[in-house]
Amino acid sequence: MLNYSIYPLEMILEDYDDFVPEYEEVNFSNGLTLLVERSGKDERKIAKIISSDPQDYLRPELQPGSILKSVFYY
Amino acid sequence: MDSNQFYFLAQGNKEKEMPETAKTIESIRQLGESSPPTEAKNDIHILPIIGQIEGHMVLPPKNKTTKYEHIIPQLVAIEENPNIKGLLIILNTVGGDIEAGLAISEMISSMNTPTVSLVLGGGHSIGVPIAVATDYSFIASTASMTIHPIRLTGLVIGVPQTYDYLDKMQDRIIKFVSTHSRISEEKFRELMFRTGELVRDVGTVLIGKEAVELGLVDEVGGLNAALAKLRSLVRSREEVKQ
Structure with a gap:
């Protein structure tokens, strides 16, 4: 990685070794997959949208950082 | 479950x-x-570019980052969405990954949708090409832009190839900035390597109107000026269509 920043690289990458996020992929709907990060027992935080429909990236409820809750289906 | x-x-x-x-x-x-795709409630969208521009590496969570894998598809969506007439890019960035920054800049500069950028706190390093990539750029009177050479940290093997490589990477930035703003290639290079302005480093800090005087940014202004310009760009674009 070539960084061009006013912050030194050692400051940006501080604690880099301790940072190991756990990601998993969730099939959200047809053609839309979400890469989520475990943020709690029944909670996942959206890390990334994987879709070929550009409009999916503008959906407010799917913005990265939003929380998904898992529920049972009845 | x-x-x-x-x-x-x-x-x-x-x-x-x-x-x-x-x-x-x-x-x-x-x-x-x-x-169905979200209908744009407002015909002007904003894209804040904040903190580090994150590229191929996920940065530790204490960094505030703008991730290119989100920004790039969003730019496609904005370009493709008929309800979105204009895009305002708000910059307050300390720089970041070169490839990611240049990718975002190239995307913005090749958009048909009218774009205006506004540099607020700072648009440093790789933030400079992003700021100049839009159709028109603004800088707040107190905002700053730092222009400095690309640095390598850690072990650098001092062979001529290393220098050539960095020089090539720098050329990409210099070429982009000089083709998308009024500043010349020579002048931008001179600012990048100027001594005596930055503490313990070479480069230049431009504050507000200095960036305008050098031709890097188009105008000093705030939110109202940026939005007014964007609205007028949208209007003239629609007149051309008719």
Whole structure:
């Protein structure tokens, strides 16, 4: 990685070794997959949208950082 | 429990609102179709570019980052969405990954949708090409832009190839900035390697009107000026269409 920043690289990458996020992929709907990060027992935080429909990236409820809750289906 | 069965609940929503959301998902499941693309409520969209520009590496969470894998498809969506007439890019960045920054800059500069950028606190390093990539650029009178050479940290093997490589990477930035703003290649290079301005480093800090005087940014202004310019660009674009 070539960084061009006013912050030194050692400051940006501080604690880099301790940072190991756990990601998993969730099939959200047809053609839309979400890469989520475990943020709690029944909670996942959206890390990334994987879709070929550009409009999916503008959906407010799917913005990265939003929380998904898992529920049972009845 | 099937881990693939999720429904979304926006942060801050109350628990009792859950069944309503679940119903929506149920219809998605039955019809195999998701809701239609969000209709733009406002015909002007904003894209804040804040903190570090994150590229091929996920940065530790204490960094505030703008991730290129989100920005790039969003730019495509904005370009493709007929309801979005203009895009305002707000910059307050300390720089970041060169490839990611240049990718975002190239995307913005090749958009048909009118774009205006506004540098607020700072648009440093790789923030400079992003700021100049738009149709028109503004800088707040107190905002600053730092122009400095690309540095390598850690062990650098001092062979001529290393220097050539960095020089090539720098050329990419210099070429982009000089073709998308009024500043010349020579002048930008001179600013990048100027001594005596930065503490313990070479380079230049430009504050507000200095960036305008050098031709890097088009105008000093704030939000109202940026929005007014964007509206006028949108209007003239629509007149051309008619």
